[in-house]
Amino acid sequence: MTLMSHRNRLHPPLQSEPVRRIEAGPWAIELLPGCAYATRYVATQAGIGFAFDSQRGLHAIGSDRVQPFVAMPNGLAFVPVGCDVLSESPRGGEYLRVIRTDGIALEGDRAFNNRIDQQATALAWRMRAALLQASVEGDWEAWALALSERVTGSEAESTAPHGSITGNRMRLLDEFIDAGLDGPLSVPAMAGLLGLSEGYFMRAFKNATGKSPHAYLIDRRLARARALMRDSTATLTEIAYACGFNSQAHMATTFKQRLGMSPAQLRQCSRFS
Known part of the structure; x- marks a missing residue:
């Protein structure tokens, strides 16, 4: 990588x-x-x-x-x-x-x-x-x-409609996000990639995935960070910048909020599990 x-x-x-x-x-x-x-x-x-x-x-x-x-x-x-x-x-x-x-x-x-x-x-x-x-x-x-x-059970719901966010469009979004993950990425840029208005894109994305585009982007940054922690010996500061976080502290705060543990704790668990 x-x-x-x-x-x-x-x-x-x-x-x-x-x-x-x-x-x-x-x-x-x-x-x-x-x-x-x-x-x-x-x-x-x-x-x-x-x-x-x-x-x-x-x-x-x-x-x-x-x-x-x-x-x-x-x-x-x-x-x-x-x-x-x-x-x-x-x-x-x-x-x-x-x-x-x-x-x-x-x-x-x-x-x-x-x-x-x-x-x-x-x-x-x-x-x-x-x-x-x-x-x-x-x-x-x-x-x-x-x-x-x-x-x-009786509580099971039928599959929610995906609207305009199809599997192919999800693939395009993932490729676009992965290519630019070490820098700023915006909802207007993602909507423009698919030729949709910002408001329509946000509604369609939430309907298709159950989360907002912003929340999804944060999850992609976290997933990339975890992969780098897992697959490399890069420092946490290097990883933070590679994944588009403003600093190691910003990445650590996001880890705590989303995963309930710090990057250092997760890396330690991965090494010795």
């Missing part, structure tokens, strides 16, 4: 972030790091997934037809028992996976992804924060059950 500023040179790679896992009653809950992956399996248990980041790759879910996919940020997913799954991505994205392990099947026989559900989003982000902090405290069983109800 090459940084765009001479201030931010990469050094030899470090150990990657670990898979963070907790078992609570009949539930196994995992936070998978954002990295390249390739997997093929038949689901012996139904699985619930939640994509924190947008990600792209190839998949075949319950079918022998392999086709490109785009996972939208804040997208809820479900894989029923017995479903044949092939999925691979050159970059991946941070992903929450929840499985029931006591043999009691989750309802539902249809795989889906990219469902935007505000209550599921709040639950997933709460679980993510607790897993990042390696916290065993928390109402894990209740959280997992509530998330499963958003997928399979």
Whole structure:
């Protein structure tokens, strides 16, 4: 990976972030790091997934037809028992996976992804924060059950319309953001890239992803920072500038607000987990 500023040179790679896992009653809950992956399996248990980041790759879910996919940020997913799954991505994205392990099947026989559900989003982000902090405290069983109800129960919502923010437009946005992440990026610039007015773009983006463009940009900066902390020995100051933060202190404040821990704490956890 090459940084765009001479201030931010990469050094030899470090150990990657670990898979963070907790078992609570009949539930196994995992936070998978954002990295390249390739997997093929038949689901012996139904699985619930939640994509924190947008990600792209190839998949075949319950079918022998392999086709490109785009996972939208804040997208809820479900894989029923017995479903044949092939999925691979050159970059991946941070992903929450929840499985029931006591043999009691989750309802539902249809795989889906990219469902935007505000209550599921709040639950997933709460679980993510607790897993990042390696916290065993928390109402894990209740959280997992509530998330499963958003997928399979009477509370489940149909997929929200994506409006004009399609998978292809999300790909263009991600490429645009990644290319300019070490500098200022604005909502008008993102809207202009797609040929949309600023107001329409903001509404369509929130409808498609469950978050504002500004919040998404911050998440992309954090994801890049975490990747550099994971994959290089660059200093935190170098990483802050490479990801478009004004300073290391600005990056640290954002980490605390969004992840509940400092960059130094997260890097330490990644090294010794």
